[in-house]
Amino acid sequence: MVESADNLVLNNFTLKNSHTRNNVDSNQAETIYFNSSHRLIANNMNFISEQDTLLLKGYSWFYNTLVAGNVDFIWGYATAALFEESEIRTIGDSKYGSDVTSPGGYVLQARVQNADDPGFVFLNSDFTHGPGPLGTTVEAGSTYIARSGGNSSYYDNITLVNNTFGEHIAAVGWAYNGINGQPQPNPDPATANAGWREYGSMDSQGNALDLSARAGGYLLSETEVADYSTRASVFAGYNDGAGWEPQPLDAPVIIEEVTDKGFAGHNFDITGGAGGMVVTVDTGAKLTAALEEASNANTPVTIYVDGVITDANNDGSGRSIEIKDMDNVSIIGVADRGEFDGIGISIRRANNIIIQNLKIHHVLTGGKDAISIEGDDDGSTTSHIWIDHNELYSTLDVDKDFYDGLIDSKSGAKNITISYNYLHDHWKASLHGHTDDESSSNDRDRLITFHHNRFENIESRLPLFRFGYGHLYNNYYNNISSTGMNSRMGAELQIENNVFENTQNPIVSFYSAEIGYWNTSGNLFGSGVTWTTPSGSDVAAGPDATPTSSYEVPYTYTLDETSIVKSKVINHAGIGKIDQSDLDIPAIEDDNGGENGGGSNEGTDVTLPYSEDFSAADEDTFFSAAYKSLPDDSSMPLHNVTGGGSGIVVIAGQITLTSARFTIGDTLPETDTTDSDTTGRGVFDLSRPYKVLVDIVSVSDPDGDNNFQIYVDNNTSSSGKSWLGGSSKFYATLINELTIGTLEVEGPVASENSFIQLRTESGGTVTLDNFRIEYID
Known part of the structure; x- marks a missing residue:
């Protein structure tokens, strides 16, 4: 009480x-x-x-x-x-x-x-x-x-x-x-x-x-x-x-050390590159060079990634980054800045490997897998692999075969743990065992753990598991359109305390020459879960999810109750969620062998008049420092999402905002502005009269009561949370009343260190082009 x-x-x-x-x-x-x-x-x-x-x-x-x-x-x-x-x-x-x-x-x-x-x-x-x-x-x-x-x-x-x-x-x-x-x-x-x-x-x-x-x-x-x-x-x-308008709070940073190493750590101390060479890189070429150096020296290596790795800044060959014929490697993203854009990681004939805290997306290199793990047909193994706290995705706006998997394994890959990852917006997510005809025992002895992963907006293979044994616990599934876990070819999966929402066929054995099995307990089949009628020899676990196997894993682990799984996974899975405060992360060496401290002083020119044509390839590129950065720190992006990021799309030189907002030029985007601020903290000099211009391309607001808004020195949705008070929101008009064409608005005089925010209220959509800030002479 x-x-x-x-x-x-x-x-x-x-x-x-x-x-x-x-x-x-x-x-x-x-x-x-x-x-x-x-x-x-x-x-x-x-x-x-x-x-x-x-x-x-x-x-x-x-x-x-x-x-x-x-x-x-x-x-x-x-x-x-x-x-x-x-x-x-x-x-x-x-x-x-x-x-x-x-x-x-x-x-x-x-x-x-x-x-x-x-x-x-x-x-x-x-x-x-x-x-x-x-x-x-x-x-x-x-x-x-x-x-x-x-x-x-x-x-x-x-x-x-x-x-x-x-x-x-x-x-x-x-x-x-x-x-x-x-x-x-x-x-x-x-x-x-x-x-x-x-x-x-x-x-x-x-x-x-x-x-x-x-x-x-x-x-x-x-x-x-x-x-x-x-x-x-x-x-x-x-x-x-007098009223009251409370605001959302960031979840406190509660660092939860991952002690459950699953099969990757079973009877093995998984250390990755600990005790060896340590380097920080910002290009694919530097990453490849570090791997080659460690391999030639036969020494462990920890490689921190602080930048965007692409095929172009690797060697342009169309190959993935290869961890091949070597052991004891860690590749770890720094904060939320470690990114692989269009290029994946291939792990082959390698052991004791850690891949952690990386954003990997839209991969078209190699076999088009974000992370590929395999041994070889000659009996060589790849084992003790830990894939932890990564974000992996592509898009569903392409054919299902345009990309391949997000995390796939085959040919003798075993003792793998996949934990606290965020996999989303993809067709076929995670395949383990590439054919029903694998004859070698080396191909059948796979042992893989999935725990505390977030799977969202995916068609199937979560995972598709042929032969061997698996353990899937405390994962969260949402908006899965075809099948979730698919146990095939005699595989036995222990499936515990997972949460499924808006998922079709959470647990099945479909499309297999021989059915697979499951030992199910404690799973929560929530709202929107459906089961289709199996055809032929296909088998679906639902709706009762009765066990068909008695398999239990040989290691100890901590099992969360389903009542907390959704919130725990959403808050802790993905990038930027691990504590790196005690890590000694070296500065990036520049091409001449000197340190550049992780960013140069050659950023975007923000002298007015300033213009933005939204020419980025997609929204992820648009919100990256590689596209446009702060003028005094090229490692920090000029554009930052402040709300509703999933409602922002950048394509064909235009940006579409649906129930979303973003800033241009805020140097502290992760900290909300307040009415106790004493000045701006942006990069634009708006200390004399200025105007904002933007082309309105299209609008949509079914409710008819949502606004398009422009703010200065305010990165929240509350107009009073700025040193400028209520005048920080200097434009607000019903979306359906916007006129297609160029919108021109005069802003309030601010400071020499100001920034701009654009926002559409909940339910409304606006497509924009050609944003400009100009002085009024």
Whole structure:
């Protein structure tokens, strides 16, 4: 219980009430009772119980947060409680027993004290379902969004705006006036200002829901929903109308050392290049030279990458970077700056190898694999390979065979661990064993561990596994369109505590001359999971995922509960997530043998007039220092994403922003500007009158209420968070009211060290070309 606290901030941890519901005891079991008329912020949190998970009063903001329970698990007397971009998960009710299906109960019960208080508001969130503590699942169509407390002295004020709902939610939505014996809500009927209200609801795939069967609620119009569409509007009444607009918090940097080395570290101390030569490189040629030097000297080598490796700055041969016929190698990215653009890594006849903290994408060199691992047909092995904390991707906007795999292995490659990687936007992700006809035992003895990886927007092969043994645990799958894990040719996979969302066929044995097997336990098949009917000899594990093998791995490891897997993986998988503070990383040697400190003083000329034609090959190039850099540090990019990066596309000399924002010339993009700043921290001299010009190519805003905005010396979405105050946002116009052609806007006089930010609000899209900043003479 929290009494009378104000501005309580909870960030990036889990509160769980482990009480298990039964038919004997009283089952009220909150994770938090906020008994205060003041403010609570829950950012990137998990609240897990079975009943009454959250009991709220006052003003609360839940952002990017999981709330799980099964009966009235969000309830109370809130003046205004906003749940934004969060997951509201109904779990199976333990009182019905273990491993059975139970009714879903009710998500909400509001007891709002004043008719005009916002009450409980849900914005851009997902209502999902999953198993309870005993494995109990939720029946389809059995969960109601809310029921009333049946008391005319308080109000059932709940508003739903642009949320998705899983199949567990009943078509009627609300438990209205007699449904399951529930009482009449207050008010009845609901109005635009009080009661149960709804706008823009979707199914779990993002398709608009047919709300004709809803009973007891009010469907808001586009005009009416404006009062519930932003933090500022929901919390406008705080402090006698002074208002409150809380902002998202960065997840704290919690360094979690990866101790589970899986098969790579089984009966082996995997050290990579430790104890040998150490060098930092920024080109492919320097990287190749360092590998050759270490190989010739037969010494371990650690190579730090601080820059963008390309085929062009290697030797232009179209070959991948080769770790071949050598052992004891580490290739590690520095911070988030180690990148392989269009070129991959080939590991062949090599042992004790670490590949860590690298972004590798759009690979067309060699066999077109981002990372290829193989032994040889002569019995040579490649073993004890650790692929950790990398980001690997291409695009789905090409034919499925345009690129090959992201992490593939074959021909005697074994004892491999693939951990904390982010694989996304690709067709065929991870193949292990390249043919059903492998006859050599060397080709069949593969041992591979996958743990804590994030797989998203991928068609298949996650992994495709022929022969051998695998261990897949605590991975997160989302938007997998064909198949996830595919066990083939007698392979046996131990599959534990993975989380699947919006995934077709999570675990199968498809397209194989002989089926493969699985020992499954504890996996969470969440919203949007579907199973197709197998054809011929194909086998799908679902929907019950019954084990077909008893295989268990021979090493020890730590298994996370599925309730925290999604948030843990999203927060820790990928690049820039490991602690390098205790590493002695040498400076880059220039071509003449001297150190350049990781960046030169020859950056982009930002003297006005300044222009940008968006001629980068793609958005990744556009946001790289290789394309344009800060004028005094060529290692730092001039352009930086500040929000909604997945909604930014650069192609054909134009940039498209959808629910996104980016800065031009901010020297501290990772630090939010504030109203306590004393001046700008950019690279443009905007200390005398100037104007911004940009060509509007196309616009789209289905909602009709989102703006295109231009800021100076402000990298947030809040106009007041700048030394310039509210004047930092000097242009804001409804997207649908923009005129195709050149937009010209005069900006407020700023400082000699200023920067610009462009933004489209949530749901809106604008395509731009030919951005300019010019003085007004």
